[in-house]
Amino acid sequence: MASAPATRRPVSRARAVATSRFDRRLAEIVSHATEVFCEKGYEGASMRDLSRASGMSLAGLYYYFESKERLLFLIQKHTFTTIVQRLKSRLEGVNDPEQQIRIFILNHLEYFLANPASMKVLSHEAEALKNGFASEVAAIKREYYRICVGLLDDLKRARGLQFSTRIAVLSLFGMMNWIYTWHNSRVDADAEQLADEMSDIFLRGVMTGGKVRR
Amino acid sequence: MASAPATRRPVSRARAVATSRFDRRLAEIVSHATEVFCEKGYEGASMRDLSRASGMSLAGLYYYFESKERLLFLIQKHTFTTIVQRLKSRLEGVNDPEQQIRIFILNHLEYFLANPASMKVLSHEAEALKNGFASEVAAIKREYYRICVGLLDDLKRARGLQFSTRIAVLSLFGMMNWIYTWHNSRVDADAEQLADEMSDIFLRGVMTGGKVRR
Amino acid sequence: MASAPATRRPVSRARAVATSRFDRRLAEIVSHATEVFCEKGYEGASMRDLSRASGMSLAGLYYYFESKERLLFLIQKHTFTTIVQRLKSRLEGVNDPEQQIRIFILNHLEYFLANPASMKVLSHEAEALKNGFASEVAAIKREYYRICVGLLDDLKRARGLQFSTRIAVLSLFGMMNWIYTWHNSRVDADAEQLADEMSDIFLRGVMTGGKVRR
Amino acid sequence: MASAPATRRPVSRARAVATSRFDRRLAEIVSHATEVFCEKGYEGASMRDLSRASGMSLAGLYYYFESKERLLFLIQKHTFTTIVQRLKSRLEGVNDPEQQIRIFILNHLEYFLANPASMKVLSHEAEALKNGFASEVAAIKREYYRICVGLLDDLKRARGLQFSTRIAVLSLFGMMNWIYTWHNSRVDADAEQLADEMSDIFLRGVMTGGKVRR
DNA sequence: TATGAATGAGTGTTCATTCAT
DNA sequence: TATGAATGAACACTCATTCAT
Incomplete structure (x- = not known):
C-alpha cells in the first residue's frame, strides 16, 4: 500500500509519550478542522474557514500540514486508528462471540457519541481522499471490517447459524454509522443504552432462526 | 413551512399527464446532474461539469432551473416523492404489520438498487440544501419516516412488543441507506434477496424477546 | 512531437482569411500580454497585470485561453511562425548563397525592430515553456535554425570555405538576438542599415581566410 | 550614482585578505543561489528553493543577506568584477589592438565556460535588479563596455578602418553572451578554440574592407 | 549563529451566475 | 430556446520576509 507523503518534520525524537509543541499545535488545528469539516463538509469548508476557526493565519496553517x-x-487516520486500538484492548480476554460483538458495538458507539464530529467526518467524507491518502485510510478500514467479519464468523460457528456475514456486517455498520444523521444528545439515549438496543436488534436478528440443518 | 422558490415556468399549459417539451428536457438534465452529483458530490460538482455531462451550454442550463x-x-424531491408514492400504492390492501414492514423494506431497496445515483444523492447530500429547499424536502422525509414509525407501532401493538420505535426505525434506515457505500451489483444480491435478508435481521431482532409484561 | 492542448473552441469554419470575433479579441489580448511579458518577464507578470493591461476582468481572460x-x-508560436513564413517567401527565387544570408539577416532584424516586444519575449523566455508547449515551439525553432545552417553550408560549398557551421550560425543568432538588450530606436540605425552592418561583419568574417586546401 | 544598500555586517574585522567565517559561509550560499537562479530564473526561484539548495533554514539565510x-x-557584482579584474591584468603589457581584442574575447569566454551558471545569471537577469542595486551593476557593466569600445577604437585608428564601433561591440557581446543558450560541454569546443573561432569571425569581419578613404 | 513559527500580500485558477442576443 | 461572452468573489496555495529565541 502506498504510504502517505511524510510530514514536513522528522518524527519527534523525544522519549515515548512526550508530544512536541509542534504536535500539540497540530492537534489543536486538527481538532478545529474536524468541527469545520463536520459542519460544512470537506468540499464546502474553505481554508479560510479553517483559519478563522483555529485563530491562525491562512499561511500559518500551511506550516503544519x-x-x-x-x-x-490526519483526521480520518487518527480517528480510525484510535477506534481500532481501543477495540483491540477491550476485546482482550473476552472469548464469547456474542459478548465480543456487544463490545464491538459498544466501542464503536461510545467513540461515536464522544467524538461525533470526527465520526461524521469519517463516515461522510469517506470518498473525499484520493490516491495514497485514500489507500492508507482504506487499509485501516479494511482491518476494522475484517475484525467484525471474524467475530461474526465465530458466532456462526459457535451457534451453528446460517446467514450472509457480509450483509450482516454491512447492515450493522449502516445502523451504527447512520447515527450521525439523527443522534440528538438532548433527546437520545447515551452510548451504553444505544449499544444495548442496537446489539439486541442485531444479535437477535442474526441469531434467531436460520440454524444450519444437520 | 417555508415553501421553496417557485420555478421560473410554473404555468403548465399541458393537460393532466402530458409532459411538455420543457419538462422532458428538464428531466434529461436532472438525470445527468444526478450522475454528476453522485460521482463528485454536490459541492464538488461544478456547473461546468453539468454542462459537459448534459451537452448543453452553461448558460443554457439556467433556462431550466x-x-x-x-x-x-428537484432531484431529491422527485426521488423522495416517487418512493413514497410507490410505497403507498404497495401498502394498499395489506393488513399484517410484519408484511407491511417487509413491503416497506422491499420498496426502499428496490428503488435504491434501481436508482443508485439518485439514492446516493438523496442520502449523502441531505444537508446541502438550505432554507426553503431544505424544509420542503424535510417535509417529505418526515412523512416517509412517520409511515415507518406507524408500521412499527402497529407491529408492537399487534404482537405486544416492547422496544424504542425511534431507534428501531432509525436503525432500519441506517441499514438500508448505508448500502450506497458498499453495494456492488456484480457481487451482491438483488433487491428482493437483500430485502429478505435485511427484513429477517430487522424483524427477528425487533420481534424476539422484549415482550410487554402483563 | 507532442502537439499543444487544443484551444477551447473549434477552428473557425469561415472561409480563408476571415477571423472571428473571438479570434480578434484573443489577438488583442495576446498583443497586450506581449507588452506585459516584455516589460516584466513571464514569471514576473501576473494575470492581474494582464487583466489591467487588456482592460478585461481576470476571469474574463480565461475565456480566451x-x-x-x-x-x-501563443505569442511565441505566432512570432516564430510569422518570421519563418516571411523568410521563406523572401528566399524564393534567390540563388546566391551570400544574398540569401543577407536576406535571412534582414528578415530577422526587420521583424525584430518592428515587433521588439514579441522578439524579446521569444528570445528571453525561451525556457519558460514546458512539455508539450515547449516542444512545439522548439520544433519551429529547429526548422528556423536548420534553414540558416543550410544557407551557410551552401555558402561554404560555393566558395570553398572552411569553418564550423554550428558556431557560425549560433554566433549570428547571438549577434541578432542580443539586440533586444540594447537597441534604442532613437539612437540606433534602422533595420536595413543594421542588417547591412551585421551582414558585413558576419559574412566578411566567415568568408575571409579559411579556404579549403585543394 | 546611488550606491546599493550596505550589507548588514560591513565591519570586516579581519585584516586584509583574510576571509572571515561569515564571508566563507556567504560565498557558499551565493554559489548555491547561482545554480538555483540559473536553473529557475530569478523570479522563478523561491527563497525556499535557496534554503533547500544551501541546506540552511529559510530564516538562517537572512542572517547573510x-x-x-x-x-x-552579490552574484552579478562578483561575477562582473572578477571578469574585469582578470581582463585588466591580462591586458597589461599587450599593445597590439588585434591581440588585445583576442584577449578580451578569450577572457570572456574562459570565464563563461568555467562559470556558466554565473554568466547565465549575469546575462539573463540583467533587468531583474532595481534602483541602487541596478545602478551599481550597471556601472561595472559600463566600464567593461568602455574597455571594449576603447580596444576597437584603437584597432580602427591603428588600421585605418571604418565601421560603427557601437554596433561592432554590441554584436560581439551578442555572439559571446548568447552562448549560454546553446553551449553544450559534451559537444562544443573548449574556451580557447571557441575564442579563436569567434575572434576570427569578428576580427576578419571588422577588419576586411571598409578602409577609410584618404 | 541559526531556526521554528508565523504572517500579509499575492499567485494562477475556478466558481456560480448573468445578460445581450 | 439557447449561447457566447463576461464578471466579482472565492478557491487552495506560495511568496518574501520577520522575530522571539
Missing part, C-alpha cells in the same frame, strides 16, 4: 487533503487524512 | 441548489432540490 | 503558459505559447 | 534581490546583486 501541506494541503487541505492531508488535514482530512 | 435558476440555481445549482434548485437542481439538487 | 486556459492558462498563462498557453498565452506565452 | 537582507533580501533575495541583494543576493542576485
Whole structure:
C-alpha cells in the first residue's frame, strides 16, 4: 500500500509519550478542522474557514500540514486508528462471540457519541481522499471490517447459524454509522443504552432462526 | 413551512399527464446532474461539469432551473416523492404489520438498487440544501419516516412488543441507506434477496424477546 | 512531437482569411500580454497585470485561453511562425548563397525592430515553456535554425570555405538576438542599415581566410 | 550614482585578505543561489528553493543577506568584477589592438565556460535588479563596455578602418553572451578554440574592407 | 549563529451566475 | 430556446520576509 507523503518534520525524537509543541499545535488545528469539516463538509469548508476557526493565519496553517487533503487524512487516520486500538484492548480476554460483538458495538458507539464530529467526518467524507491518502485510510478500514467479519464468523460457528456475514456486517455498520444523521444528545439515549438496543436488534436478528440443518 | 422558490415556468399549459417539451428536457438534465452529483458530490460538482455531462451550454442550463441548489432540490424531491408514492400504492390492501414492514423494506431497496445515483444523492447530500429547499424536502422525509414509525407501532401493538420505535426505525434506515457505500451489483444480491435478508435481521431482532409484561 | 492542448473552441469554419470575433479579441489580448511579458518577464507578470493591461476582468481572460503558459505559447508560436513564413517567401527565387544570408539577416532584424516586444519575449523566455508547449515551439525553432545552417553550408560549398557551421550560425543568432538588450530606436540605425552592418561583419568574417586546401 | 544598500555586517574585522567565517559561509550560499537562479530564473526561484539548495533554514539565510534581490546583486557584482579584474591584468603589457581584442574575447569566454551558471545569471537577469542595486551593476557593466569600445577604437585608428564601433561591440557581446543558450560541454569546443573561432569571425569581419578613404 | 513559527500580500485558477442576443 | 461572452468573489496555495529565541 502506498504510504502517505511524510510530514514536513522528522518524527519527534523525544522519549515515548512526550508530544512536541509542534504536535500539540497540530492537534489543536486538527481538532478545529474536524468541527469545520463536520459542519460544512470537506468540499464546502474553505481554508479560510479553517483559519478563522483555529485563530491562525491562512499561511500559518500551511506550516503544519501541506494541503487541505492531508488535514482530512490526519483526521480520518487518527480517528480510525484510535477506534481500532481501543477495540483491540477491550476485546482482550473476552472469548464469547456474542459478548465480543456487544463490545464491538459498544466501542464503536461510545467513540461515536464522544467524538461525533470526527465520526461524521469519517463516515461522510469517506470518498473525499484520493490516491495514497485514500489507500492508507482504506487499509485501516479494511482491518476494522475484517475484525467484525471474524467475530461474526465465530458466532456462526459457535451457534451453528446460517446467514450472509457480509450483509450482516454491512447492515450493522449502516445502523451504527447512520447515527450521525439523527443522534440528538438532548433527546437520545447515551452510548451504553444505544449499544444495548442496537446489539439486541442485531444479535437477535442474526441469531434467531436460520440454524444450519444437520 | 417555508415553501421553496417557485420555478421560473410554473404555468403548465399541458393537460393532466402530458409532459411538455420543457419538462422532458428538464428531466434529461436532472438525470445527468444526478450522475454528476453522485460521482463528485454536490459541492464538488461544478456547473461546468453539468454542462459537459448534459451537452448543453452553461448558460443554457439556467433556462431550466435558476440555481445549482434548485437542481439538487428537484432531484431529491422527485426521488423522495416517487418512493413514497410507490410505497403507498404497495401498502394498499395489506393488513399484517410484519408484511407491511417487509413491503416497506422491499420498496426502499428496490428503488435504491434501481436508482443508485439518485439514492446516493438523496442520502449523502441531505444537508446541502438550505432554507426553503431544505424544509420542503424535510417535509417529505418526515412523512416517509412517520409511515415507518406507524408500521412499527402497529407491529408492537399487534404482537405486544416492547422496544424504542425511534431507534428501531432509525436503525432500519441506517441499514438500508448505508448500502450506497458498499453495494456492488456484480457481487451482491438483488433487491428482493437483500430485502429478505435485511427484513429477517430487522424483524427477528425487533420481534424476539422484549415482550410487554402483563 | 507532442502537439499543444487544443484551444477551447473549434477552428473557425469561415472561409480563408476571415477571423472571428473571438479570434480578434484573443489577438488583442495576446498583443497586450506581449507588452506585459516584455516589460516584466513571464514569471514576473501576473494575470492581474494582464487583466489591467487588456482592460478585461481576470476571469474574463480565461475565456480566451486556459492558462498563462498557453498565452506565452501563443505569442511565441505566432512570432516564430510569422518570421519563418516571411523568410521563406523572401528566399524564393534567390540563388546566391551570400544574398540569401543577407536576406535571412534582414528578415530577422526587420521583424525584430518592428515587433521588439514579441522578439524579446521569444528570445528571453525561451525556457519558460514546458512539455508539450515547449516542444512545439522548439520544433519551429529547429526548422528556423536548420534553414540558416543550410544557407551557410551552401555558402561554404560555393566558395570553398572552411569553418564550423554550428558556431557560425549560433554566433549570428547571438549577434541578432542580443539586440533586444540594447537597441534604442532613437539612437540606433534602422533595420536595413543594421542588417547591412551585421551582414558585413558576419559574412566578411566567415568568408575571409579559411579556404579549403585543394 | 546611488550606491546599493550596505550589507548588514560591513565591519570586516579581519585584516586584509583574510576571509572571515561569515564571508566563507556567504560565498557558499551565493554559489548555491547561482545554480538555483540559473536553473529557475530569478523570479522563478523561491527563497525556499535557496534554503533547500544551501541546506540552511529559510530564516538562517537572512542572517547573510537582507533580501533575495541583494543576493542576485552579490552574484552579478562578483561575477562582473572578477571578469574585469582578470581582463585588466591580462591586458597589461599587450599593445597590439588585434591581440588585445583576442584577449578580451578569450577572457570572456574562459570565464563563461568555467562559470556558466554565473554568466547565465549575469546575462539573463540583467533587468531583474532595481534602483541602487541596478545602478551599481550597471556601472561595472559600463566600464567593461568602455574597455571594449576603447580596444576597437584603437584597432580602427591603428588600421585605418571604418565601421560603427557601437554596433561592432554590441554584436560581439551578442555572439559571446548568447552562448549560454546553446553551449553544450559534451559537444562544443573548449574556451580557447571557441575564442579563436569567434575572434576570427569578428576580427576578419571588422577588419576586411571598409578602409577609410584618404 | 541559526531556526521554528508565523504572517500579509499575492499567485494562477475556478466558481456560480448573468445578460445581450 | 439557447449561447457566447463576461464578471466579482472565492478557491487552495506560495511568496518574501520577520522575530522571539
